[in-house]
Amino acid sequence: MFSPQAFVSALIAGARRDATVVLLSIAYLLLAIIVLEMAPSTWIGYFFVSSVGLVSITVLFAAGVRGGYHVLVNRVDRPITAIIRDIRGVSFATATSYLPVGFAQVILISVFWPWKARLPAFSWDEALSDLDRTLHFGWLPWQWLQPVLGYWPVTFLLSMNYSIWFMVMWTFWMALAFSERPQRTQFLVTFALLWIFLGSVLATAFASAGPCFFGNLGLGGNPYAGLMSYLEAADQSAPIFALDVQGLLWKGYAGSGAEMGISAMPSLHNATALLMVLASRSFHPTIQWALKIHFVLIFLGSIHLGWHYAVDAYVSYAATLMIWFGIASRFLSRTLMPHAVLGAPEPLALVAEPPLHNQFSSREG
Numbered sequence: 001m002f003s004p005q006a007f008v009s010a011l012i013a014g015a016r017r018d019a020t021v022v023l024l025s026i027a028y029l030l031l032a033i034i035v036l037e038m039a040p041s042t043w044i045g046y047f048f049v050s051s052v053g054l055v056s057i058t059v060l061f062a063a064g065v066r067g068g069y070h071v072l073v074n075r076v077d078r079p080i081t082a083i084i085r086d087i088r089g090v091s092f093a094t095a096t097s098y099l100p101v102g103f104a105q106v107i108l109i110s111v112f113w114p115w116k117a118r119l120p121a122f123s124w125d126e127a128l129s130d131l132d133r134t135l136h137f138g139w140l141p142w143q144w145l146q147p148v149l150g151y152w153p154v155t156f157l158l159s160m161n162y163s164i165w166f167m168v169m170w171t172f173w174m175a176l177a178f179s180e181r182p183q184r185t186q187f188l189v190t191f192a193l194l195w196i197f198l199g200s201v202l203a204t205a206f207a208s209a210g211p212c213f214f215g216n217l218g219l220g221g222n223p224y225a226g227l228m229s230y231l232e233a234a235d236q237s238a239p240i241f242a243l244d245v246q247g248l249l250w251k252g253y254a255g256s257g258a259e260m261g262i263s264a265m266p267s268l269h270n271a272t273a274l275l276m277v278l279a280s281r282s283f284h285p286t287i288q289w290a291l292k293i294h295f296v297l298i299f300l301g302s303i304h305l306g307w308h309y310a311v312d313a314y315v316s317y318a319a320t321l322m323i324w325f326g327i328a329s330r331f332l333s334r335t336l337m338p339h340a341v342l343g344a345p346e347p348l349a350l351v352a353e354p355p356l357h358n359q360f361s362s363r364e365g
Contacts, residue, residue: 006093014097020185020331022100024192025107028200032111036118043110050110054102061171101177101188108195115200116261124208126219128265128309133223141303141310142211142227149304150230156238158301161294163241165269168294172276175283187279189328190320194271198319203263210264212246212306227306242305267308271316273298278324 015022032038066086067079076082133140149155176187215222235243251257273295280288302308 010093010097015100018101021188022104025104028111028196046110050106117259120207122207122209124206131311132309152234152237155234159240159242161297162301169272181282185331186328189331190324193323198266199268202266206265208264209262265312266316267312270313271320274320
């Protein structure tokens with residue numbers, strides 16, 4: 001039976017537990033309003049779209065993961081019925097306790113996208129490309145990798161892995177955000193700071209488009225023309241989805257499509273891929289190794305598919321490690337919600353991510 005008092009208690013407890021992440025998101029919003037001169041009414045529109053999008057994706061991913069678990073592990077004949085039974089096992093107050101962290105994430109996304117779309121003119125591509133050449137002994141990184149990766153099946157694999165980055169990242173976010181794992185708060189604080197500091201602050205300071213757009217910037221000779229020609233040829237053998245996305249991004253930037261923003265330095269793909277490896281210590285070794293492979297493939301794909309200069313990844317790695325070990329490590333995960341108050345014996349993550357308390361989770365700490 002729903003109790004207003006239990007609901008309010010759970011909401012307050014969740015807000016206290018995730019106060020750091022909530023405050024970071026609010027500070028990010030205020031910074032955007034000042035720096036971007038964005039009207040609050042404009043942000044409300046982004047917030048509404050982000051809310052609908054993230055809630056839809058969360059429900060879809062959670063149902064898919066849980067349903068797949070029931071089919072593959074529990075061997076049930078009716079996965080939908082099993083999912084409904086799982087949902088009924090989580091009290092409304094328990095779900096309410098996770099609303100503050102969900103609210104904070106919606107704020108982060110609703111600020112990140114308009115900020116990315118309003119980055120200054122690209123002025124760092126030549127410098128970053130030259131630095132790449134200097135660091136890699138006179139050759140560009142893609143030239144070093146091409147003899148190994150320059151086969152359409154390999155390119156297709158890297159493109160597929162790059163395409164599922166958001167799905168992997170968001171599923172992992174749900175698995176930690178809707179749980180009581182020991183590194184939960186450290187992960188959430190690092191995650192928020194990556195999107196704020198790397199995705200907006202550094203992206204503004206080092207505005208760059210990336211190798212795939214180098215030829216569109218009017219900088220003279222294009223040292224990535226050979227790479228892009230190869231990718232277009234590989235696309236004739238298997239769909240290289242990166243090319244389609246790059247085309248949409250540039251159309252938006254040029255004013256002939258939806259403006260989604262372009263940013264190379266630093267790389268959030270590489271930063272979050274590393275973060276998932278760092279935060280997966282309490283997961284089953286199989287999941288840890290899968291995330292490590294994903295991390296390596298993201299790095300290779302970011303260069304081979306023309307998205308990033310190698311230094312984009314190097315800066316992202318350095319920043320991620322500094323935030324994870326130097327800042328976020330000070331924030332220990334705390335359980336502020338007694339189960340007796342919440343009216344549920346287990347966290348919401350049991351619905352979002354099955355490995356938490358079963359075969360996929362072998363150890364804590």
